Amino acid sequence: MSALSSRFDDALLFASELHRSQARKGSGIPYIAHLMSVSSRVLSAGGTEVQAIAGLLHDAAEDQGGQATLDVIHERFGPDVAQIVADCTDSWVEPKPAWRPRKEAYLSKLPSKPVASLLVSLADKLDNAEAILHDYREIGDELWPRFTGGREGTIWYYQELNSIFANALPSSLSRDLKRAVSLFPS
Template identity: 45%
Template sequence: MLTPRFGGALRHAAQLHRNQTRKGTTTPYISHLMAVSALVLEHGGDEDQAIAGLLHDAIEDAGETRESLEKVYGARVARIVEECSDCDGTEPRPDWTTRKRGYIDAIAAKSDDAVLVTGCDKLHNAESILADFHATGPAVFERFTAGRDGTLWYYDTLATALAGRAPADLAARLRRIVSGLLDAAEAA
């Protein structure tokens, strides 16, 4: 059962990301955070993991700190969110390739909690990219810093890295989606 703490985290996430939209769309960013949290719950996650799903971009993209999250949600949630961040939110950020390579390299050492949230985050992102690809074609990659090749490399490499760590059904679903994205991009 989810407690009022989850509702508070949902409100907190909505407030933190209130002015953000999904990359290249008008879709409110909170939709992604809710989807990640739902995927966490669907894959057996508990309330702390689901809260971390709602807040997984709070440090990286919304200026929160591990300390502020720990004060409100506890050490476990704060640790998961920190592990799911590819940078600490300070500027200037390292370049995209450095951040993403570091993120992938860190998967082997992430806690099981963070692997679950990471897998759900990347699954929802990949599903969204594939759906947008089917709607708009290769132009979808113009939204991303790394363009077509970098985006495909990132998700393919992530799916491989998560295959040995994430729950089997989650890893298999991510691989199917990423393979579909690779096939669609190759055919275009």
């Protein structure tokens, strides 16, 4: 694939509008930077335009309106994008359910997700892991209170993700995730 269509442009604008008021945890970095990074990683790994659009929108339902937002994504960007976004979503309600059971449920379903969804999820988790590692190097243990799971839970979650992706989608991205997770404090 050499060119992206105007659907990608529309998705980028939609994602920017949906997440305009969000910033990455504790950093002040506009959240759209994460969404663009996930989409870029998907494209660089050989993903399709559908997957790249889903990369831009992967947090839309979870963070910005649940099923109603997923319905809009389905209507505007099609069922394939909506399915990937749904597969990347671990909570459909606010307030979100308890952190550990929600993460355990997501992890238990992850290996059976379609490859198209796994690539987007892996790009997301890799971008998050590298951001965590960067911030840990900058501020040390002051980082962990940002996360509901704290230090122990966050490290556990990313170790589990690493194990699943290494088996379900062996690739340069899964190897990058393994490298990032291996650099987390023990």
